[in-house]
Amino acid sequence: MVVKVYGPEYASSKRVIVCLVEKEIEFEVVDIDLFKGENKSPDYLKLQPFGLLPAIQDGDYTLYESRAIIRYYVEKYKSQGTELFGKTMEEKGKVEQWLEVEAHNFHPPLYTLVLHTVFSSKLGITPDQKVIQENEAKLGKVLDIYEERLSTSKYLAGDFFSLADLSHLPFGHYLLNGAGKGYMIRDRKHVSAWWDVISNRPSWKKVLQLFPYPT
Amino acid sequence: MVVKVYGPEYASSKRVIVCLVEKEIEFEVVDIDLFKGENKSPDYLKLQPFGLLPAIQDGDYTLYESRAIIRYYVEKYKSQGTELFGKTMEEKGKVEQWLEVEAHNFHPPLYTLVLHTVFSSKLGITPDQKVIQENEAKLGKVLDIYEERLSTSKYLAGDFFSLADLSHLPFGHYLLNGAGKGYMIRDRKHVSAWWDVISNRPSWKKVLQLFPYPT
Missing domain, CATH: 1.20.1050.10 (Glutathione S-transferase Yfyf (Class Pi); Chain A, domain 2)
Structure with a gap:
């Protein structure tokens, strides 16, 4: 499953993307233009009710808050890519x-x-x-x-x-x-x-x- | 080892303590009076350089930031007390x-x-x-x-x-x-x-x- 990351140009989303790159996880991006208010569209609010970036979609699973997303992927792909939580x-x-x-x-x-x-x-x-x-x-x-x-x-x-x-x-x-x-x-x-x-x-x-x- | 929790009366420290209680982990407390500035004493700053509550001491191991401490103990005592991270x-x-x-x-x-x-x-x-x-x-x-x-x-x-x-x-x-x-x-x-x-x-x-x- 390819992870979809919303709003790749913005800083908080980059926190997720750099983590996915370190973990060698395949992803694609979905543009969201904050300056056009696309983060407040009904579809995006279904994914992230606070209207904030980033959010991810991974098959049926969705998640938001960048630091929650990176923790999730580092644990899910523990033995792949860089070990980002240390060893013990x-x-x-x-x-x-x-x-x-x-x-x-x-x-x-x-x-x-x-x-x-x-x-x-x-x-x-x-x-x-x-x-x-x-x-x-x-x-x-x-x-x-x-x-x-x-x-x-x-x-x-x-x-x-x-x-x-x-x-x-x-x-x-x-x-x-x-x-x-x-x-x-x-x-x-x-x-x-x-x-x-x-x-x-x-x-x-x-x-x-x-x-x-x-x- | 009994976990020492600093500043038990303050709200952020209570986040740690209620977690330790849920996880059935033994602890003792060390009073820190914020209103007397005890959080800026040289000894406390060695434990928590930002001068914030809470901090814990567990044998030789020390940790601060309440939400980091609770994550640590929930994982360390995974099979003890309440399961606070869900099952999957x-x-x-x-x-x-x-x-x-x-x-x-x-x-x-x-x-x-x-x-x-x-x-x-x-x-x-x-x-x-x-x-x-x-x-x-x-x-x-x-x-x-x-x-x-x-x-x-x-x-x-x-x-x-x-x-x-x-x-x-x-x-x-x-x-x-x-x-x-x-x-x-x-x-x-x-x-x-x-x-x-x-x-x-x-x-x-x-x-x-x-x-x-x-x-």
Whole structure:
């Protein structure tokens, strides 16, 4: 069964796609144009009642929420492609911990920054410098903790690439591309080295090549 | 090994504790007083560098982020206590989906509501009626989708109690206790019935009895 992924150009959907590539799982994509409101169409709302991206369809099975989808596929194809949960239950626990840090500490300030820099004109938002500064400061504090963690560990969850690292790629990309905040990565030696390692993986390069970000 | 749970009185830590009770896992607690800043002490920051609750210590193993901790223990004690991830991989996928919905759709507006109602005086926040109204409206839309889901399914992920339901207990409790927003549950027939079922589980009653909420 080929997995259908909705809305491949958007960042959250790319979280799913890069995972499918790492796991060597066949997929096809279905375009959804957020800026035309296609995520609020009755058909799409049947799949994802909150009207958010991404969602997947896999035969009769459907699922939404990117971090739920990637967990599902990593377990379903445990012995295929890259092992993204580590080898032991304790390693998996740490992957889960850093996946949650990504979702709750890294993502929210970055998402606000992206809205107020990359998408302000498209969304008709007047970029608010105070909001930008506050969220940059919040994200900076988070990245300081990453810097310390990555000074003793090659990847976030340990000495292995995992879902926790992968999950940072789609929105992290905007810091260096579009948001003009690349220095937040580059000024932190270990974060910078980590970013180079994870963003140079063939899987991520393939995603960027196949599905350019919306502009 | 007895699991040590830090900060048992706070809502996020209760997410861990109710899970340990469901899984029949022995634990002890370590008090952390947020209002005295004990979560920023050097010792606690070694355990949880972001200074957030909860964290656990289990022999030499430590973990933080409540939703990571509960996933870890549900897998580690798969055949003990309540089965909180369902029986199949597909059921587990749906549990993960609704756990993410809890974290990203249900929790953020509710958390803001709780800050501006329950804890405003303790935190020195002037309750902002506009913020309260906006977040109540957001949460209401989320609960409308829950209402539809729960009209065809006894629990969120299917016809079985799971981590997805459990994860709503600690902050959902505030809607009916302290925030004065119980009508948001009670005005929605299926949400109300679901809430009664999950909040009457012996595990949750035990948590409330053992560890009263901070006032």
